Amino acid sequence: MKKIVLLLPIVTGIIAGTSCTSTITQLSNDESAVITILSTDSLPIPKDSISLEKKVSSSPKKYIYLTIDDAPLNGSSYIDSIILSTKVKTNIFLVGNPINESKRFKRYHEILKENPFIELYNHSYSHADHKYAKYYKNPEQVVSDFEKNRSEFNLHHRIARLPGRNLWQLGDRRKNYNQSGAEAAALLAEKGYKIFGWDVEWKYDPKNYSPQQTIDELIDEIEHSCNTSGTFTPNHIILLMHDQMFAKINGENNLSKLIHKLKEKDFTFEYLSDYPELE
16 A cells, blocks of 8 residues: 655645644545645745834834913813813913912813813913013022912922923923023922923914914924924923913814824823833
C-alpha cells in the first residue's frame, strides 16, 4: 500500500480562517493520501500594511483645554447650558468682584459652580480694574488680590491666569517672562500656584461680540499649532475664550458647533488640573 503526499496550491478562499498548519488523511481500500495545507500565517505580510499599522498606532493623542476667562458675565448662562448638553470638561477662570456687585452674576456663579463638567480657577478678584501697568507695579498686592479671590469663593485648585497677560509658570517651566507681571507670577508660584497662559485665542469684537475667526478658521489654527509644536506642551492645546463673547448668540460664536468639530478631529477634552507639568 503506497502513501502519496500531495502539496496543493494555496487558495485564499479555501483556507481563510485557518490559524495553523492542518493535516488531512483520507483512507481507501488500496491507498491513503496525506494532504498538507499551509496556513495564511506563513504568508508574508505586505510592507505597506505594516507601515500603515505603525502610522495609525503611533499617532499621538491630542488634548484640548477649553478655558473661558472673566466669568461670571453675560455669557455664563449660555456657557453653562452648552457644557451641560455636550458634557465636555471645561475650565473657567473666575473674577470675584462682579459676583459681589451683582445679584445676577452671583446667580451665574452658583450655576457654574454646580455644573459637574466645569472646574473654576483663579483670575484675580479685581481683574486689575483693567489698569494692567499700574496693577503689576505692586506684585505683593497682586498676590493679595488672588488670595482674596481664592478664599472668598473657595477655589480649591491653585491654578491662576494673570489678567491681561499670556504668562506661564509651571514649576521650573516659564514663558513670556519679559513683561510686567512676571514678578507677581513668581510670587504666586512660591505660594503653590500654577500660572497658565494660552496657546490659541478665539478673538472677538467686544462691540458686537462677533468672533474674528470663523469656527473652521479657529479649528485650522488649533491644528496648525498642534502639528508645528507651537504649544507650551506638545499635543496639549489651551484655547482661550471670554465669557462676554457669548453674551449675544449667533451662528458665528456657536460654542456647541465648535465642540462638535473638535470631537470630529479626535481631540480629547481635559481639565487644567490634569495638565502635565513636565512632558
